[in-house]
Amino acid sequence: MKKYTFQSARLGFRNWMTDDIEKMAAINANVDVMKYFPSVQTPQQTAQFIERMQLSFNQNGFCYFAVDNLETTELIGFIGLAEQKFEADFTPCIDIGWRLAKSAWNNGFATEGAKRCLEFAFNDLNLEKIVAMAPQINVPSIHVIQKIGMKRVCTFYNHPYLLADERLKPCELYEIAKTDWLLS
Secondary structure, three states: OOOOOEEOOOEEEEOOOOOHHHHHHHHHOOOOOOOOOOOOOOHHHHHHHHHHHHHHHHHHOOOEEEEEEOOOOEEEEEEEEEEEOOOOOOOOEEEEEEEEOHHHOOOOHHHHHHHHHHHHHHHHOOOOEEEEEEEOOOHHHHHHHHHOOOEEEEEEOOOOOOOOOOOOOOEEEEEEEHHHHHHO
16 A cells, blocks of 8 residues: 555655656656657666655655556656756745656646645645746646646746757746735
């Protein structure tokens, strides 16, 4: 039985397990899933990512959570929160992000999960503000960002993981404050 930190109607959010590496590596190796990233990821890169997320979970009580479909108990990707410290006018900050298996697309999971993560961030972690960022061409993610009530702040060009790829360089920054979330 998997132990969830919290749940939404259809999703379970939890810390990562070593058993998740193979499934997440398959998600990270899918060219459609990684369309708005510089490249697909190797199993070793996925394992390193999972180690970083476990460390964040243990230190901060949050991470890009492993997300299971509660109906099937299958890992479908991640949705969650991460501390960003790269050099920018808006860092350090806590951002919300997601990556789901292609088989989980078009079911409303990203929106449902992101809304639940905002609830966790503001009610349980008592955070004051959450940001989201995506390359301008990543229209599907920007659509989810807008659906969860985040407001556009600016365009920026210095995301360290995207600098080498001109098509990904212009990124949109969105944010939502706890006070605005409580009013929605």
